[in-house]
Amino acid sequence: MLGLSSTYFALRNSGIYESAEKIANLGFGCIELGAAHAYEKNVFVTLKKIKRDFPDLQFTVHGLFPPLREKHWFNISEGITRKNKKIIDGLFEAGRIVEARAIAIHPGYLGKTSYGRTLRSGFNKTGAVAEWPKEKCLKNAFKILDYALKKSDALGLGFAMENTVWESKLRPLFYSREDFEMLFREFHDLGMLFDMGHSLFESQLDILLPKFHKKIIEMHMHYSNPKSAICKTDQHAPLPEDFDLRKLAKIKQIKKIPLVLEHGLDVSEAQILKEKEMIEKILLSQIR
Numbered sequence: 001m002l003g004l005s006s007t008y009f010a011l012r013n014s015g016i017y018e019s020a021e022k023i024a025n026l027g028f029g030c031i032e033l034g035a036a037h038a039y040e041k042n043v044f045v046t047l048k049k050i051k052r053d054f055p056d057l058q059f060t061v062h063g064l065f066p067p068l069r070e071k072h073w074f075n076i077s078e079g080i081t082r083k084n085k086k087i088i089d090g091l092f093e094a095g096r097i098v099e100a101r102a103i104a105i106h107p108g109y110l111g112k113t114s115y116g117r118t119l120r121s122g123f124n125k126t127g128a129v130a131e132w133p134k135e136k137c138l139k140n141a142f143k144i145l146d147y148a149l150k151k152s153d154a155l156g157l158g159f160a161m162e163n164t165v166w167e168s169k170l171r172p173l174f175y176s177r178e179d180f181e182m183l184f185r186e187f188h189d190l191g192m193l194f195d196m197g198h199s200l201f202e203s204q205l206d207i208l209l210p211k212f213h214k215k216i217i218e219m220h221m222h223y224s225n226p227k228s229a230i231c232k233t234d235q236h237a238p239l240p241e242d243f244d245l246r247k248l249a250k251i252k253q254i255k256k257i258p259l260v261l262e263h264g265l266d267v268s269e270a271q272i273l274k275e276k277e278m279i280e281k282i283l284l285s286q287i288r
Helices: 016-025 043-053 082-098 134-155 177-186 196-201 205-215 245-250 269-285
Strands: 002-005 030-033 058-062 102-105 111-118 124-131 159-162 191-195 216-221 259-261
Touching: 002 058, 002 269, 016 030, 016 043, 030 259, 043 082, 058 082, 082 102, 082 134, 102 191, 102 216, 134 159, 159 216, 177 205, 191 196, 191 205, 196 205, 196 216, 205 216, 205 245, 245 269, 259 269
Parallel strands: 002 030, 002 259, 030 058, 058 102, 102 159, 159 191, 191 216, 216 259
Antiparallel strands: 111 124
């Protein structure tokens, strides 16, 4: 099922309800409640209204959501701090209300992070503040993942880790194939949010996909050129018309999981609808 991240409209200063309404009007069957929204009072009341007004839509939740009053870079390497516990609680309360198909978070970094510069797309790069030992980061991350997976089990909501890009001085805590192998050995019930654009940027598509295709419970669909001297950040661009989506046939559950388009300020609605049409055509006609 195809969806669009509400981040697309959040970056255009739309509120949570308005973003959901606009995504529904574009003909998507799924909405990802994304991480770029400004703080809103009574957000859970808003989510109940969205669920009531759009009963045919599916939902996913992507952390950090709901937004906090102050800007905060959610980093699981900090462990179960009061703020991180509040964030996990908020993610699962939002997921409970909208009956989310998946709740997903970023993998954290090997140290303390902050917001970096804002890109032309509206997305922010990760800023490095202080490096920490990997053992400390893993210990902290495992505590908060254990806390989150207990909520996942109690509520019957899928919980996943996203593969991301290495764009700052701090390496992502879970980045390589070996990192994710270790993570899934530790947490058997944890799923994967496979970000195709991130994997393309890091030249990891043919490394991660064959190994973890069975773990994927959600995908982010966008394009990025591989990291190079010219291209130093993930573009979140639309998929090119000649992109071979048939390689995704390895994911046997491809038609049953949310496929969420994730774009920013430099992509138009017309481009999104063209991409949506291309994906629907190939998924329906070429991927069995």
